């Protein structure tokens with residue numbers, strides 16, 4: 001607790017339960033975790049161990065059943081849907097395994113999407129969209145639709161979109177899961193660069209060579225933290 | 232700034248609809264035809280109504296028209312060749328009306344006469360009205376030349392005639408009009424004026440001077456031609472004695488028209504053995520026409536309402552399908568930080584754009600249809616601002632009402648679940 005201001009994500013006895021009929025599933029079971037600002041975490045573990053649930057909680061997409069969750073020192077456990085949306089909009093960038101681009105929008109418009117909700121005007125958004133596309137090496141694909149892109153390109157568009165609101169926290173759920181290994185490496189180098197620029201990254205992955213990019217590797221098991229490795 | 236965002240949202244909505252051109256177009260059809268038929272029907276109804284109103288207005292909305300009619304008893308009486316049938320309004324009726332109805336501003340007695348007329352070597356049958364100066368205050372007619380009848384013409388029994396355009400054309404042709412001496416029957420009349428005449432008919436009610444050629448003072452008509460008429464029809468000679476054919480009265484206030492008409496009827500019933508008169512009140516016709524129009528509008532409104540309802544349900548149906556289809560998109564937007572309210576806006580705007588666009592196209596169709604009707608059938612149609620704005624407002628409201636439910640559905644989408652399903 002010495003460097004409070006340096007902790008961006010703080011989970012304290014976090015519990016997330018899902019009711020499956022009469023059965024209760026503990027997707028997260030008493031998880032306490034501090035994530036320092038600017039760190040790079042990989043979350044690992046077998047299927048169903050609660051990795052995605054953890055990421056959704058951290059990303060303010062979901063609420064805890066009990067326990068505390070603080071983002072930059074502020075408890076978000078009691079926030080309503082609107083306030084959580086606002087957190088996502090201003091502080092968090094999401095990257096998904098299946099890219100989750102909006103198919104009918106062009107690359108440019110997909111990247112700009114968060115800016116629309118941030119209330120940016122069209123001119124400034126376009127400028128920022130181009131800039132981000134350049135950053136991920138897709139400035140020549142701005143007017144393409146997602147369906148005209150390769151998997152790696154789509155994931156780069158998704159990363160550009162996640163960066164649009166200049167979030168401090170980047171969350172990636174198996175970002176290389178749908179990509180071949182060479183393309184996966186490309187994406188990981190991009191994430192590493194972003195980490196180098198000071199972004200805090202939490203990434204779920206199954207693959208150890210992908211996890212190797214992170215400084216901290218969190219192993220989940222049945223909704224609990226099994227062990228943490230640091231390098 | 233706020234304004235430009237609003238426009239941007241509408242543009243985004245249109246863009247989304249444009250992605251599914253055919254579907255959007257088909258969805259709009261309900262609104263297009265609904266609104267189109269409302270606009271068209273309103274303008275046809277308005278046109279028909281206006282025509283009826285104009286015809287009635289020509290009769291004078293303050294006027295009460297009492298006409299002589301041959302009573303049923305008189306009609307069936309067979310008295311042979313020598314019998315004279317007597318019926319109708321009398322000079323006394325006229326006097327009584329003048330004396331007992333203060334609400335009547337003007338009262339014009341009318342005596343209709345058909346006489347042979349002569350001007351030089353031209354001969355024709357002339358339709359003559361014997362009346363007073365009150366007539367011209369009561370039934371205003373444009374004076375084309377000279378003057379109309381005056382009070383002194385009546386009191387001093389002057390043999391003067393005011394011709395209508397019909398009469399003037401018949402008699403004078405190319406001659407100089409005013410000051411001419413016309414022989415009507417065996418008497419000489421000086422032409423002192425020419426007036427334009429209106430023509431028109433509303434149901435059973437005719438414009439009083441529908442087919443008149445000349446007006447002369449009543450006192451002159453009475454003194455020169457008397458009250459006996461001989462008509463020849465189907466070989467038989469019918470002798471009649473009628474004092475006045477019509478009395479036209481004008482009430483000082485719209486509210487007095489109908490009570491006064493009732494009072495007149497009451498009075499006439501007291502003095503007439505048979506019902507040899509008929510009272511017509513243009514205002515009553517006007518009211519009737521208005522009531523008919525109102526009924527028509529209600530029927531029309533219901534039909535239109537149903538068609539708009541159907542259109543709205545069609546839109547809602549498609550929007551619900553669209554929300555389901557775009558669950559993932561909604562999840563993505565929510566994950567990025569879109570609030571529920573913003574998702575609601577997005578879908579609501581799409582629905583409103585859809586319905587309003589349909590409404591606008593419908594208005595276009597609805598404006599062209601009555602124009603085409605008028606063009607091809609000559610039936611009058613009237614487009615009122617209300618007849619256009621009302622359907623437009625309705626289509627907007629339909630968009631909001633039928634868009635709310637699908638939009639609320641969209642906002643309920645759970646982003647985690649939406650993003651999980653492939």
Ligand SMILES: Nc1ncnc2c1ncn2[C@@H]1O[C@H](COP(=O)(O)OP(=O)(O)OP(=O)(O)O)[C@@H](O)[C@H]1O
Pocket residue numbers: 018019020025026027045046047048049050051052053054
């Ligand atoms: N909405 C839900 N309703 C019920 N149970 C759920 C729900 N979401 C997750 N779970 C359960 O919670 C547990 C953790 O799920 P989670 O998605 O976090 O696993 P994961 O580690 O991401 O697995 P994978 O590697 O397959 O993605 C699982 O047992 C899952 O069935």
Ligand SMILES: [Mg+2]
Pocket residue numbers: 051052053173
């Ligand atoms: Mg998962």
